[in-house]
Amino acid sequence: MTNPMKSTTIQSTTMPKATVILCADDFGISAGVNRAIIDLAGQGRLSAVSCMSLGAAWAEGAQALKPLHDKVDVGLHLTFTYLQPLTPAFGERFPSEKAIIIKSWARILDRKLVEKEIRAQFKKFIELWGAPPDFIDGHQHVHILPVIRDILLRVRAELAPQSWMRNVYDLSALTEGAKYGVLAVLGSRWLGFLKKNGIAHNKLLRGAYDYSKPVDFPAMMAHWCALKEPVLIYCHPGFPDAGLAKYDAVLEPRRREYDFFNSSQFGAWLEQEEVKLVKRPPAEGSLP
Numbered sequence: 001m002t003n004p005m006k007s008t009t010i011q012s013t014t015m016p017k018a019t020v021i022l023c024a025d026d027f028g029i030s031a032g033v034n035r036a037i038i039d040l041a042g043q044g045r046l047s048a049v050s051c052m053s054l055g056a057a058w059a060e061g062a063q064a065l066k067p068l069h070d071k072v073d074v075g076l077h078l079t080f081t082y083l084q085p086l087t088p089a090f091g092e093r094f095p096s097e098k099a100i101i102i103k104s105w106a107r108i109l110d111r112k113l114v115e116k117e118i119r120a121q122f123k124k125f126i127e128l129w130g131a132p133p134d135f136i137d138g139h140q141h142v143h144i145l146p147v148i149r150d151i152l153l154r155v156r157a158e159l160a161p162q163s164w165m166r167n168v169y170d171l172s173a174l175t176e177g178a179k180y181g182v183l184a185v186l187g188s189r190w191l192g193f194l195k196k197n198g199i200a201h202n203k204l205l206r207g208a209y210d211y212s213k214p215v216d217f218p219a220m221m222a223h224w225c226a227l228k229e230p231v232l233i234y235c236h237p238g239f240p241d242a243g244l245a246k247y248d249a250v251l252e253p254r255r256r257e258y259d260f261f262n263s264s265q266f267g268a269w270l271e272q273e274e275v276k277l278v279k280r281p282p283a284e285g286s287l288p
Contacts (some may be wrong), residue, residue, distance in 0.1 A: 017273065021047055021280065022047050022048065023047070023048035023138075023233070026029070026238070029055045029057065032240060034057050034064065034273070036237045038061075041071055042071070044270070045266065045277075047277035047279050048072055049072050050076070050077035051075065051077055051129075052079050052087075053128070054079055055122040058125075059128055066130075070280065072226035073134035073280055074138045075163070076121065078098050078118065078137070079121065080139070080142040080145075081095065081096060081139060083139075085117055087117040090113065101143065104148055107147060114147055115151045118148075119157065122159050122160070133163050134164070135166070137161050137230035139185060143166065149190055164202075165201050165231065165284050166234075168183040168184075169172070169184050170204050172204060172205075173206060173208075173228070174205075175271060201281060204230070204231040205232050207224075207232075217256055218263075221260065235257050236258075240252065
């Protein structure tokens with residue numbers, strides 16, 4: 001198959017049968033992102049939705065998402081970058097991704113403050129959703145970072161012990177971009193914690209690509225769905241709006257992703273059962 005990372009056009013795609021956890025991230029960050037994700041979930045074109053409980057649009061989004069819970073798992077998208085914290089002591093805005101990585105690995109994050117924020121995000125999720133999250137992951141994968149991960153595992157055991165969690169360690173992805181290599185380095189210890197604690201998690205992971213460059217997203221999805229199953233593919237469909245632009249520079253790629261998942265091509269994959277969407281990793285999905 002042509003490498004989708006270098007492809008610019010696609011004439012047709014023959015799909016093998018595949019099992020995919022298709023998770024839309026960043027629900028709650030803005031009304032436009034919410035609308036796109038709710039539309040796709042309502043069509044049965046997603047199987048999981050990861051929610052920013054600190055997002056400005058989480059309250060209204062939670063109410064709109066509730067009728068679709070039979071179609072999708074609904075999880076907590078733990079956030080420690082760019083957005084406005086729920087804990088005032090963090091300041092007006094979280095630091096950049098690079099800054100939070102450095103602070104976490106240097107072990108200079110305030111553990112009490114981190115725990116207070118994690119608990120606040122859990123509380124806001126449960127308060128508006130009415131139940132613990134089905135799964136937990138992190139915006140820009142902050143859930144795998146030192147200090148944050150240690151506290152998160154403890155809070156999860158207390159507040160959402162049945163939730164599955166996102167694994168980012170996937171050596172089969174190393175040929176598909178530098179970001180997967182970074183995730184493998186940062187996430188190897190995290191995978192060990194998941195296995196040690198018997199926490200359900202995905203084996204394979206895809207979804208990362210360079211948002212600043214043109215890509216053939218249908219070809220990329222075809223390549224990802226052709227992998228050994230099951231694979232968790234995280235995505236970011238959305239309708240760009242001012243609320244999103246306030247906190248995130250990734251705008252038009254979200255519309256591109258929405259357009260594909262809303263397309264007749266993706267619909268045909270689902271209707272012909274070439275791609276089967278599932279909510280959570282099966283027991284055998286953990287790495288041996």
